[in-house]
Amino acid sequence: MAVSEARPIKRPEALPTEVARLLRAAIEQGQFRPGEQLPTQQALGDTYGVSRSVIREAVSLLKSDGLVISQQGRGQFVNPEGSSVFRLDADIEDANSLPSLIEFLVSVESQAAGHAARRRTTAQLAEITQCLDALSAAIANQSDGIAEDLQFHRAILAATQNEYFIGFGDFLEARVRGLIRTARMNTARQDGLVYQVQQEHEAIHAAIAAQDAEAAQHAAQQHLQNAAARLRGYRANQTP
Amino acid sequence: MAVSEARPIKRPEALPTEVARLLRAAIEQGQFRPGEQLPTQQALGDTYGVSRSVIREAVSLLKSDGLVISQQGRGQFVNPEGSSVFRLDADIEDANSLPSLIEFLVSVESQAAGHAARRRTTAQLAEITQCLDALSAAIANQSDGIAEDLQFHRAILAATQNEYFIGFGDFLEARVRGLIRTARMNTARQDGLVYQVQQEHEAIHAAIAAQDAEAAQHAAQQHLQNAAARLRGYRANQTP
DNA sequence: TCGTTTGAACTTGTATGATAACCTGACACG
DNA sequence: CGTGTCAGGTTATCATACAAGTTCAAACGA
Numbered sequence A, B: 001m002a003v004s005e006a007r008p009i010k011r012p013e014a015l016p017t018e019v020a021r022l023l024r025a026a027i028e029q030g031q032f033r034p035g036e037q038l039p040t041q042q043a044l045g046d047t048y049g050v051s052r053s054v055i056r057e058a059v060s061l062l063k064s065d066g067l068v069i070s071q072q073g074r075g076q077f078v079n080p081e082g083s084s085v086f087r088l089d090a091d092i093e094d095a096n097s098l099p100s101l102i103e104f105l106v107s108v109e110s111q112a113a114g115h116a117a118r119r120r121t122t123a124q125l126a127e128i129t130q131c132l133d134a135l136s137a138a139i140a141n142q143s144d145g146i147a148e149d150l151q152f153h154r155a156i157l158a159a160t161q162n163e164y165f166i167g168f169g170d171f172l173e174a175r176v177r178g179l180i181r182t183a184r185m186n187t188a189r190q191d192g193l194v195y196q197v198q199q200e201h202e203a204i205h206a207a208i209a210a211q212d213a214e215a216a217q218h219a220a221q222q223h224l225q226n227a228a229a230r231l232r233g234y235r236a237n238q239t240p
Numbered sequence C: 001t002c003g004t005t006t007g008a009a010c011t012t013g014t015a016t017g018a019t020a021a022c023c024t025g026a027c028a029c030g
Numbered sequence D: 001c002g003t004g005t006c007a008g009g010t011t012a013t014c015a016t017a018c019a020a021g022t023t024c025a026a027a028c029g030a
Helices: A015-028 A041-048 A052-064 A098-119 A122-140 A146-159 A163-187 A193-209 A213-238 B015-028 B041-048 B052-064 B098-119 B122-140 B146-159 B163-187 B193-209 B213-238
Strands: A068-071 A075-078 A085-089 B068-071 B075-078 B085-089
Touching: A015 A041, A015 A052, A041 A052, A052 A068, A052 B052, A085 B163, A098 A146, A098 A163, A098 A193, A098 A213, A098 B098, A098 B163, A122 A146, A122 A193, A146 A163, A146 A193, A163 B085, A163 B098, A193 A213, B015 B041, B015 B052, B041 B052, B052 B068, B098 B146, B098 B163, B098 B193, B098 B213, B122 B146, B122 B193, B146 B163, B146 B193, B193 B213
Parallel strands: none
Antiparallel strands: A068 A075, A085 B085, B068 B075
16 A cells, blocks of 8 residues: 555644734633733734744734734734634544534535525526536546536525625535545446436526525535535545 | 714725735736745745835735745745635625625524534533523513523534534624624614514524424524514614 | 923834745765 | 755744834923
């Protein structure tokens, strides 16, 4: 067996990241209250024993998370509104959190399918239909159809006409679907699995075409749960 | 009427933010391909006409978004995996995106209620029950019950035993629910509205207690949609 | 007394140069 | 051919200086 675990070694965190972690912890533990002024960059540099540049980068990270606000000439403050951005770093590798992530993905996307069925324009339906056809063609051509599959799901998300579904689903798709696809390719290309998958796609499409939100939601949920099950089956075989 | 809109004036973006914006745009437009090496910090500083400090902070932001990877001694590269973090800055003030945000919130939380019903332990049910009782007590005491309301929904999220639902729901709760609550307080404290809300809460609780996922999902959806409707009604009156 | 102005002191933002840590590739050496 | 060494380039960090903005109180004038 080859050494497939030849991943780059994990480096120690850079200083600004580390300082940002400490500062964030201090804020979340209430060491600095919302709206309160933080120590000056100079002072922080002294307490942590690093230069002001490092402090600046660390604070800059917290600012981008909306946790801290700074004003030239005044100082730096804990955002009284609380963090205004949600940050999700999906660690696909972590086998423990993967089931939860997939469950979340299924929930969001099945709801999206429901909204899409309710709200899709005829143009959007045509778009989805076209994607489905492209997917069929890809299957007939023995190609992997990965790009087409992604496009199909994207088209459904677009039909929700909700920027949050589009953005969030897009992200989860990109992160999780890669896993599912490789699983599908490696398990069984020949034994009709692709046709089953395509049938699931067609069920979703039909429901959206009929503007049947309940059915669309259900079909999407079924499809994604099946995909997750296929992934689990593949993984179980890989790491005995 | 008081000047309640005493928000700090909008300043022009700081340099690092601006540079980060440009760099991100350049990457997303394919000007730098995934895996490709970016120009050196020195070179970037020259092209944008800013100092290396500014470039460093800008790149640091992109790094925290997982869009760029930098290695000491080697250079900076566009992350070939694509961005690994999802970033959502919910702009509550933007009236255009608010309906979409609420729809998203409803979708996620109603699904969460379903999972909670399916999976809650007896201890978690007890927790939820306790929150509901506390809410009743708050209503009887003429207190606003905001804290209790938040706790109630938090307890439901916790019962999903899914970190993503907990984290994401928590975030959306914190951002959106504030709006809904103020609306509720300002519209009608006397005309039995609080009792209707409490009945909706009780419906959710009952379904979770009965481990009826469908009913829980439905009750939560109903409750949140009603809340959104109440918010709309309030807003319509405010800004004629 | 009251309001205004002025300026010093402080804070964040930016620029600059230097040094340390690290990587790469070429070259000499065995 | 394999190996060690070294020069050059790159990022990481530090130190310092100055620019830009804020605060606050004292000085000033009516």
